[in-house]
Amino acid sequence: MLASGRGSNFLALHRAAAQGRIPVRLVGVFSDRPAAPVLAHARDQGIPAVALSPRDYPDRLAFDRALLARVAAVQPDLIVCAGYMRIIDGTVLAPLVGRMINIHPSLLPRHRGLHTHRRALEAGDREHGASVHVVTAELDGGPVIAQAVVPVLPGDDEQRLAERVLAREHPLLVASVGALATGAVRWSDGRLWCGEAPLDAPLRLDADDRLVRP
Ligand code: GAR
Numbered sequence: 693m694l695a696s697g698r699g700s701n702f703l704a705l706h707r708a709a710a711q712g713r714i715p716v717r718l719v720g721v722f723s724d725r726p727a728a729p730v731l732a733h734a735r736d737q738g739i740p741a742v743a744l745s746p747r748d749y750p751d752r753l754a755f756d757r758a759l760l761a762r763v764a765a766v767q768p769d770l771i772v773c774a775g776y777m778r779i780i781d782g783t784v785l786a787p788l789v790g791r792m793i794n795i796h797p798s799l800l801p802r803h804r805g806l807h808t809h810r811r812a813l814e815a816g817d818r819e820h821g822a823s824v825h826v827v828t829a830e831l832d833g834g835p836v837i838a839q840a841v842v843p844v845l846p847g848d849d850e851q852r853l854a855e856r857v858l859a860r861e862h863p864l865l866v867a868s869v870g871a872l873a874t875g876a877v878r879w880s881d882g883r884l885w886c887g888e889a890p891l892d893a894p895l896r897l898d899a900d901d902r903l904v905r906p
Contacts, residue, residue, distance in 0.1 A: 693705070693718065693720070693721045693722070693730075693734075693771070693772045693773075693774055694721075694722050694723070694759075694763070694771060694772070694773045694774070694776035695721060695722075695723055695728065695730040695773070695774050695775050695776050696723055696724055696725045696728055696730075696775055696776050696777040696778065697725070697728055697729065697730060697775045697777070698728075698729050698730065698775065699728070699729050699730025699731075699733040699734070699774075699775070700858065700861075700862065701774035701775060701795060701861060701862060701865050702718075702721060702730050702733055702734065702774055703733055704861075704862035704863075704865060704866055705718065705772070705774070705865055705866060705869060706718055706733075706734075706737055706739070708866040708869075708870070710737075713866065713870070714866060714869060714870035714873055714874075715870075715873050715874060716869055716870070716873050718734075718737075718739050719739070719740070719766045719767075719768055720734075720739065720740045720741070720742065720762075720763070720766040720768070721734035721739060721740070721741045721742070722741075722742050722743070722744075722759055722762055722763050723741070723742070723743040723744075723776075724743070724744065724745070724746055724755070724759065724776070724777075724778050725743060726743040726745060728743065730775070731743055740766070742762050744758055744759050744762070746778070752779075752781050753781045753783070753784070756780050756781045756784040757781075757784055760780075760784050760788070768791075769791070769873075770791055770792070770793065770869065770872055770873070771788065771791060771792040771793070771827075772792075772793055772794075772795075772865070772869060773792065773793065773794035773795070773827060774794075774795050774865065775795075776794070779831060780827070782829035785827060785828065785829050786829070788827070789826065789827070789828055789834075789879075790826060790879030790880075790882075791879070792826070792827040793824055793825065793826055793827060793837065793868065793869075793872070794824070794825055794827050794832070794834075795822060795823070795824050795861055795864070795865050795868075796808070796822065796823050796824075796825065796832050797809065797822050797854070797857050797858075797861065798811075798812065798820065798821070798822070798823065799819065799820060799821045799822075799823060799839055799841065800823040800825060800832055800833075800836050800839075801833070802815075802817070803815075804831060804832035804833065805831065805832065808820075809850045809853045809854045809857065810850050812844060812853065813844065813848060813849070813850065813853060817844055818843065818844055819841050819842070819843060819844065820841075820842055820843075820844050820853060820857060821839055821840045821841040821842050821857060821860065822839065822840050822857050822860060822861045822864055823836050823837075823838070823839045823894065824836070824837045824838050824839075824864060824865060824868040825837060826879065826884065835883065835884050835891075836894040837868050837871070837872075837877055837884060837891070837894060837895065838864060838867065838868045838871070838877075838894055838895040838896065838897060838903050839864070839894045839895070839896060839897070840857075840860035840861065840863070840864040840896075840897040841860075841896065841897075842856045842857055842860055860897065863897060863901040864897045866901075867897060867901060867902065867903045868903070871886075871895075871903055876903075877891065877895070877903075886905070893905070893906050894906070
């Protein structure tokens with residue numbers, strides 16, 4: 693996992709793996725922020741945690757190469773970005789496409805980038821949510837695996853909306869990683885597949901926290 697912050701998605705994924713709900717073993721957490729709480733959470737759970745500081749490297753490419761070399765050393769089948777807040781150099785990403793996913797707090801393609809909850813409110817969106825997508829060189833632009841939808845309610849502010857989305861991010865990430873781990877969803881020939889059919893539209897997280905075709 694790559695993460696820069698609080699680590700609630702890490703904890704959700706770790707709990708699901710530890711309880712045997714998904715056939716996943718977390719082998720390392722990697723960060724660009726040595727003080728990120730997610731690192732302490734990982735160490736508390738006995739999972740190796742590594743942080744490198746971008747300021748110790750001459751440029752983005754050098755930092756990304758160094759961090760992803762540390763990731764490669766643990767030989768992950770899948771790299772999960774969960775609140776990793778740095779853009780990764782495209783040349784470093786290229787060989788990883790299909791093996792790296794990201795959770796983003798909006799219904800992509802709406803609201804790529806930052807401040808997604810504020811922008812959903814400003815746009816008057818009636819629905820908002822979160823997406824898990826394949827990471828490509830286009831920021832928040834890779835194929836979307838699955839989404840969780842929440843309503844935007846009268847009186848919502850940024851924080852209330854963020855909390856409602858975050859509560860659905862956790863099961864969304866668990867279900868998405870689980871689907872990739874079991875092979876229910878896979879990346880092959882440069883695209884996503886669900887079973888034997890191409891995944892043309894994102895799966896939806898239903899009320900029972902299962903992924904279903906929309
Ligand atoms: C989550 O809301 C995630 O969707 C968002 O950061 C938060 C991390 O929370 N990611 C992005 O904004 C990526 N651009 P967490 O550290 O508690 O898992």
